Amino acid sequence: MREIDVSSLSAWFGSKQVLHDINLGIERSAATAIIGPSGCGKSTLIRCLNRMHEEVRGARVEGKVLFDGEDIYDPRVDPVVIRRRIGMVFQKPNPFPTMSILENTVAGLKLLGRLPKAELQARGEKALRAAGLWDEVKDRLGDPGGRLSGGQQQRLCIARALAVEPDVLLMDEPASALDPSSTLRIEELVTELKDRYTVVIVTHNMQQAARVADWTLFMLYGEVVEFGPTSRIFTTPEDKRTEDYVTGRFG
Amino acid sequence: MSATVPAIEVPRTISSQRRTKDRIFSIALWASVVIALIPLLLIVYRVVRLGLAAVSVSLFAHTALPANMAGGGMKQAFLGTAMIVGIAIVISVPLGVLTGIYLSEYGSGRIASVVRFTAEILLSIPSIVAGAFIWALVVVALGSFSGLAAGVALTVIMWPIMARATEEVLRLVPTELREGGLALGYPRWRVIMRVVLPTAGAGVLTAIMLAVARGLGETAPVLLTALGNDFVNTNPMKPTDAVPLRVYNYVQSAYPAWRALAWGGALMLLLGVLVLSVTARMLSIRQQRRMR
Amino acid sequence: MVVSVGLVVMLALLLWVLADGGWRAIREFGLHFIIGRDWNPVSGRESYGALPFIFGTAVTSLIAMVLAMPIGVGVALFLNESGSAWIKNPLAVLVDLLAAIPSVVYGIWGLFVLVPLFDHTVQPWMSASIGKVPIIGDLFTFNGPGGDIFTAGVILAIMILPIVTAVTREVVSVVSSETREGAMALGATRYETIRLGVLPTARPGIIGAGMLGLGRALGETIAVALVIGNSTRITASLFNPGYTIPAVIANEFREATSAGVHRSALLFLALLLVLIALGMATVSRLLVRRTTRLLGGDVAAQEEAATSTLGMA
Numbered sequence: 001m002r003e004i005d006v007s008s009l010s011a012w013f014g015s016k017q018v019l020h021d022i023n024l025g026i027e028r029s030a031a032t033a034i035i036g037p038s039g040c041g042k043s044t045l046i047r048c049l050n051r052m053h054e055e056v057r058g059a060r061v062e063g064k065v066l067f068d069g070e071d072i073y074d075p076r077v078d079p080v081v082i083r084r085r086i087g088m089v090f091q092k093p094n095p096f097p098t099m100s101i102l103e104n105t106v107a108g109l110k111l112l113g114r115l116p117k118a119e120l121q122a123r124g125e126k127a128l129r130a131a132g133l134w135d136e137v138k139d140r141l142g143d144p145g146g147r148l149s150g151g152q153q154q155r156l157c158i159a160r161a162l163a164v165e166p167d168v169l170l171m172d173e174p175a176s177a178l179d180p181s182s183t184l185r186i187e188e189l190v191t192e193l194k195d196r197y198t199v200v201i202v203t204h205n206m207q208q209a210a211r212v213a214d215w216t217l218f219m220l221y222g223e224v225v226e227f228g229p230t231s232r233i234f235t236t237p238e239d240k241r242t243e244d245y246v247t248g249r250f251g
Numbered sequence: 252m253s254a255t256v257p258a259i260e261v262p263r264t265i266s267s268q269r270r271t272k273d274r275i276f277s278i279a280l281w282a283s284v285v286i287a288l289i290p291l292l293l294i295v296y297r298v299v300r301l302g303l304a305a306v307s308v309s310l311f312a313h314t315a316l317p318a319n320m321a322g323g324g325m326k327q328a329f330l331g332t333a334m335i336v337g338i339a340i341v342i343s344v345p346l347g348v349l350t351g352i353y354l355s356e357y358g359s360g361r362i363a364s365v366v367r368f369t370a371e372i373l374l375s376i377p378s379i380v381a382g383a384f385i386w387a388l389v390v391v392a393l394g395s396f397s398g399l400a401a402g403v404a405l406t407v408i409m410w411p412i413m414a415r416a417t418e419e420v421l422r423l424v425p426t427e428l429r430e431g432g433l434a435l436g437y438p439r440w441r442v443i444m445r446v447v448l449p450t451a452g453a454g455v456l457t458a459i460m461l462a463v464a465r466g467l468g469e470t471a472p473v474l475l476t477a478l479g480n481d482f483v484n485t486n487p488m489k490p491t492d493a494v495p496l497r498v499y500n501y502v503q504s505a506y507p508a509w510r511a512l513a514w515g516g517a518l519m520l521l522l523g524v525l526v527l528s529v530t531a532r533m534l535s536i537r538q539q540r541r542m543r
Numbered sequence: 544m545v546v547s548v549g550l551v552v553m554l555a556l557l558l559w560v561l562a563d564g565g566w567r568a569i570r571e572f573g574l575h576f577i578i579g580r581d582w583n584p585v586s587g588r589e590s591y592g593a594l595p596f597i598f599g600t601a602v603t604s605l606i607a608m609v610l611a612m613p614i615g616v617g618v619a620l621f622l623n624e625s626g627s628a629w630i631k632n633p634l635a636v637l638v639d640l641l642a643a644i645p646s647v648v649y650g651i652w653g654l655f656v657l658v659p660l661f662d663h664t665v666q667p668w669m670s671a672s673i674g675k676v677p678i679i680g681d682l683f684t685f686n687g688p689g690g691d692i693f694t695a696g697v698i699l700a701i702m703i704l705p706i707v708t709a710v711t712r713e714v715v716s717v718v719s720s721e722t723r724e725g726a727m728a729l730g731a732t733r734y735e736t737i738r739l740g741v742l743p744t745a746r747p748g749i750i751g752a753g754m755l756g757l758g759r760a761l762g763e764t765i766a767v768a769l770v771i772g773n774s775t776r777i778t779a780s781l782f783n784p785g786y787t788i789p790a791v792i793a794n795e796f797r798e799a800t801s802a803g804v805h806r807s808a809l810l811f812l813a814l815l816l817v818l819i820a821l822g823m824a825t826v827s828r829l830l831v832r833r834t835t836r837l838l839g840g841d842v843a844a845q846e847e848a849a850t851s852t853l854g855m856a
Contacts, residue, residue, distance in 0.1 A: 055727065057628075084730030094725040097837040098743040107739060108729035113266070146837065157725070164729060269732055276734035280624070283617025284634065287708070290701045291641050294652045346546055353547040362548065369551045375755070375824040376557075376817050377762020379789045383813035384557045386796060387564045387806075407557070410550065468645025471764040471789070475796050495647045499765060502651050510655075517648045528643045532636070 003028040003168060003198040004049060004086075009063035011044055011053055018044050019222045022063070026168075026215075031194040033213035033230070034202045037250065041222040042202045046170050049200065050086040051079040068167070084108070087161035091173040093153035095145035095160070101128075102141040104156055108164040123163055130196075131159035132189050151182025158189065162197075169193065171201040175208070187212050206246060210234050218242045295521070302518025305511045310519075315481040315497075323508065325516055327483040328497035331398065332467065334485070335477060335493055338402025339466050343409040344459055350410070351417025351458070356443055358418070367418075373411040381407040382475035389476065396478035398491035404472035409462040416461055420454030421447060423539070453538045457531045464527035468520055470495035494520055558817065565811025568804055576811070582775050582791075584798065584805045591808040595775045599692060599785035603767060604760040606696025606781070607703055612753050614700075615707030620737060622708075623715045635712075642705035650769035653698045654690070658770055661697075662688040666782050684780040690772030692785040698766050703756035710755055714748030714834055715741060721838050744837050751830030758823035762816055764789035788812050 004026040011019035018041045026032050034042040047053040048061055051072060064071045072082045095104045105124040109115060115123075124141075128134040133155040137148070145156055154174060161169060171190070175183040190212045193199055203209050209216050209230065216233040218225045218241075226233060226242045237243045244250055313324030350370070354363055385404040390396055424447050432442035448455065470493075478490040479500060494516050501513035569576055572591050579592020618638060625631045670685035722740035731739060742749075772784020773794060792809050799806040 050728065052724070052727065055724075080730050080732050082730075083728055088728035090724060090728070094721060096722055096725065096740060096744070098746075107726075108731075111269070111729065111731055111735055111739075160725075160729065269735070273732040273734040276737075280617050280621040283614045284621050287614050287618050287641075287704055288634075288637060291637060293656070294644065294648070297652055297656055298648060346549065349546040350550055366547045366550055369554045371828070372821055372824060373550070373554055375758055376820055377764065377789060379762065379764040379792055380557070380561070380813050380817045380820075383792060383796075383810060384560055387560050387810055388556075407553065410553070414547075414550065464643060468643075468647070470645070470647045471793055474765075474793060478797075495645060495765075498647050498651060499769075502647075502654060502769060513651055517651050520645050521648055524643050524645055525640065528640065 001028045002026065003067070004200075005064075005066040006049075007064045007066070009045075009048060009061070009065060011041075011048055011062075012060040013044075013056065014058040017222065019048070022224055024217060024224060024227060026198060026200060028198050029195060030214040031190055031199040031201060031212055032215040032217065033209035034200065034217045034219060035204070035206055035209050035245075036219035036225075037245070038204070040219040042219055043172055044222075045219070046088075046172055046200060046202050049168075049170055050083050050088055052083070052088065054079075084112075084164055085166050086168040086170060087164065087166035088170040088172065089154070089157050089161055089174050092177050093150060093157050095148075095153050095156050097144070097146045099145055100142045101137050101145050101148070101156060104145040105159045105163050107160060112164070124159075127159040127163035128156075130162050130193070131155045132185065132192075133159055149182075151178050151185060154178060154182070154186065155189070158186075162193075166197065168198045168200065171199065173202050173204060176204065183208075206234075218245060220245075298514065298518050298521055301511070301514035302516075302521075305513075305515030306518060310512065310515050314483055315492075323512065325492075325494065325497050325512060327480060328492040328494045328516065329519075330483055330485075331477070331480065331492040331496075332494045334487060335398050335401045335405065335473060335491060336463065336466050338399060338487060339405035339409055340459075340463060342402065343406040343413060343462065346406070347410045347413025347458070347462065348417050348455060350414035351421060351455075352443060352448075354414065354418040355421035356439070356447070370411040370414050373407070374415065377471075378408055378469050379471035379475070381405075382472035385472065386475040393488070395488070396476060396490040398477050398484065398487040398489070401473045401477035401491065401493065402487070404476045405466040405469060408469065408472065409466050412462040412465060413458050416458030417455055420451045420458060420535075420538070423454065424450050451538075453534050457535045457538065460527050460531040460534075464524045464531070467527070468495055468524050470499050474499065558814070561810050561814040561817065565807055565814045567807035568811045571804055572808075576808070580775075580777060584795065584808075591804065593788070593808070593812060595777050596786050596788040596791050596812065598777050599695075599771065600761055600787040600789075602692055602781070602785065603695045603699055603771070603787060604757055606693065607699035607760040608753060608757055610697065610700035611704045611707050611756055615704050615752070615756070616711050616749060618704075618708045619711035619715050620741075622712055623719055624733065624737075638705050638708050641701070642709075646702070646763060646765040649698055649702055650766040653694065653766055653770040657698060658690055658694055659688075661691075661694050666691075666693070670782065681779045682781050685782045686780060690770045690784050691782045692771060693781040695767045695771040695785070695787070696781075698770055699760045699763055702763060702766065703759045706759055707752050707756040710752035710831070711745075711749050714745050714752065714831060718745040718748070718834065718838065745834055747830045747837075748834035751827040751834075754823045754827035754830065758820045758827070761823070762789055762820050764793050768793050788816055 002025045006022055006024040009019060009022040010017060022045060034045060036042050044053060049065060053059050054061055061073060065073060067086065070077060096107060099107065102124050105127050106120045109120060109123060125134060128137065133152060136152060145153065148156060175186045178186065187208060190199055190201060201213065213230045215228065216230045217227045218233060220241060226237060226239045233242060234246050237246060309324045311324060311326055311329060314327045315325065316323035350366065354367055357363060382404050384407065385400050389400040389403060393400070428446050428450060429442055432446040437445065473493045473496050477493060477496065479496050480490045480492040484491045498513045498516040498520065501509040504510065568591060576591055576593055577597065578594055579590070580594045581590045581592045582595060583590045622631055622635055666685045669683050674680045674683040674685065719741050722744060723736055726736040726740035767787050768790035771787060771790060773786055773790060774784035775786055792812055796809060799809055
């Protein structure tokens with residue numbers, strides 16, 4: 001069952017076209033990885049899925065992205081609403097520096113209206129548990145978010161994204177700024193999360209994609225080269241370029 | 252284990268409350284921009300309008316005359332400013348540029364940090380304090396107000412500006428250039444003179460222009476040190492007039508003829524400062540492009 | 544290097560000269576200098592109580608801050624959020640030009656344009672409206688034409704606006720690039736992104752910008768001297784004339800050349816001014832650093848940028 005349906009998506013930075021006519025279907029309750037060499041457009045693609053790409057000066061998008069029956073690029077659709085339902089975690093962990101751990105977690109919830117403190121607390125705990133961070137911080141929820149380690153900060157950002165109960169979680173190279181054990185932790189998290197959420201993860205690490213993703217998309221020069229079940233992409237790819245990439249002949 | 256929390260209601264659109272707040276905020280930002288620009292436009296307009304009326308050859312060619320006589324001017328003030336600012340440039344440019352070079356090229360030690368900190372402090376002292384300082388030191392010591400004292404007072408203000416600006420410009424010169432010179436066997440000093448300074452050339456000029464723009468328009472330090480003069484004075488050891496000073500005096504006078512001249516002087520000051528600032532800015536943009 | 548150390552020597556000399564000159568006044572009048580209200584240089588009846596000037600300086604600077612801060616932060620946020628270079632660059636240049644205008648030009652405009660405008664229109668109106676409110680109304684009682692504290696405050700606000708805007712801009716731009724995406728990805732509107740992500744982290748830096756502006760306002764001489772009315776009485780209404788420390792130094796130095804308590808008094812006031820301005824600048828720097836520290840990591844470069852703008856005061 002398709003959660004997101006991308007058709008004929010193209011994107012530009014100013015006059016430079018970085019995505020060419022992308023067609024893609026993201027499956028619900030599964031993890032989809034986007035891989036490819038540097039500069040192939042994978043970050044741009046994922047940012048088009050929650051309308052973050054257009055926030056850059058001079059950036060432009062054309063095409064359709066169907067989500068829950070609607071084209072998110074329809075002029076009548078408010079990007080702010082989309083971003084609540086399609087959340088994002090970034091490469092560099094970015095918790096709000098002046099907020100405590102709990103405040104960070106429920107920051108998105110507070111935007112939705114006044115909720116009683118007890119409820120915020122409960123939802124915060126739920127999100128922190130889902131992000132695998134609860135046990136480590138439950139005694140110090142009031143501590144500033146910036147005091148956590150890099151890996152913990154990233155899980156805090158994941159908790160923050162999960163607290164607003166999105167349908168989709170986009171992850172733009174979430175572990176590339178982290179040490180190996182934190183990376184492992186994040187990967188375990190992705191495997192847990194994909195049952196309840198639809199996860200799309202960009203990674204420059206092929207093995208990571210092989211470990212966590214059900215589906216894999218290989219991109220080159222802003223185009224889709226091949227898309228399919230992860231096992232097929234890595235063992236019996238249909239396109240020669242895919243084969244070259246996954247066997248390490250380039251990139 | 253916490254109690255299960257129900258899923259959140261998913262609204263299709265944002266609440267109107269949030270939208271309204273966002274809109275009000277945008278309007279507030281626009282409003283502040285408009286409010287900020289209004290005084291600038293009003294001032295420039297008024298100064299240009301009234302100043303142009305007073306600008307004529309006589310403004311520059313004649314010296315001050317008693318208010319009931321027609322055709323007075325501010326010649327002595329223009330010449331005085333030239334002299335005072337000239338003295339200030341002669342003293343402060345070498346001092347400022349050298350300090351800037353020191354801070355940029357040798358700038359990581361304890362001494363350098365102290366110097367940098369001092370420069371920052373000096374940048375934020377009120378200009379009248381610079382005037383009071385030189386007043387207490389030079390005027391009282393020499394027994395009279397003088398153009399020289401005013402030049403020194405302006406140096407107190409211009410030196411830190413030039414030092415800071417020069418340091419920044421030199422910092423922009425890529426390290427590779429320096430390393431190239433050193434690798435050829437040039438001593439440090441030579442590298443600075445032959446490689447770093449020429450590359451940064453226009454930038455240093457920008458620094459000087461900015462400092463001069465500031466020095467031109469300063470009234471308070473000049474007031475306390477040069478006192479002013481109704482006649483052309485070529486002796487730096489005697490009281491001298493300056494344009495901002497003359498404008499300040501004429502503004503407070505009861506005579507319309509003098510007040511009109513004040514607007515003329517104000518316009519000239521504004522033009523001088525703006526021309527210098529804009530040129531400095533354009534030079535600096537060009538310089539930055541060259542360094543890329 | 545010798546030359547550069549000379550800079551430090553100069554500062555030290557400055558402080559010493561002022562302290563040495565001002566010492567006599569403090570010795571003779573002690574605490575009275577600061578809290579006394581009478582300022583009488585006439586020899587034979589000399590008395591120096593500087594409270595009117597301290598009061599005037601404080602009040603005008605406060606008015607300037609209250610007016611300039613919201614506008615300055617607003618303009619800074621606008622410039623930061625603004626998408627098109629078309630609006631952004633010219634606007635930034637214009638605001639910076641405000642900084643280049645010499646204070647005597649502000650003064651002449653203030654005296655001939657702003658003072659009459661306020662005297663004939665704004666102040667009578669405010670006096671009739673807010674002036675009637677009990678207690679605060681006394682602040683706004685109009686008492687006749689002429690220079691006054693309020694007008695001086697407004698002129699100061701215009702003069703410090705550029706520096707408040709410039710420093711706030713630097714701070715906000717650094718903070719914004721770090722926290723903005725996080726907030727947007729949660730589904731925040733532009734206002735919420737700023738309120739949630741940018742402002743709390745930028746707050747120390749913004750206060751720092753304010754302190755810098757305050758420091759500038761405290762020391763401004765010429766424009767204030769022209770529009771404040773130069774009266775040594777302390778009154779309740781803001782629409783009455785007043786006096787500030789820099790203004791009295793500028794107005795009275797001529798009579799004080801001979802060594803005497805008068806000169807000493809003025810020098811001490813100058814010393815006071817330097818120390819306060821110095822204090823403000825230091826506090827401001829610490830505050831801006833606080834903001835960059837909150838962000839951690841590789842923001843050292845941006846801190847350089849922020850503090851260098853401070854230098855271009």
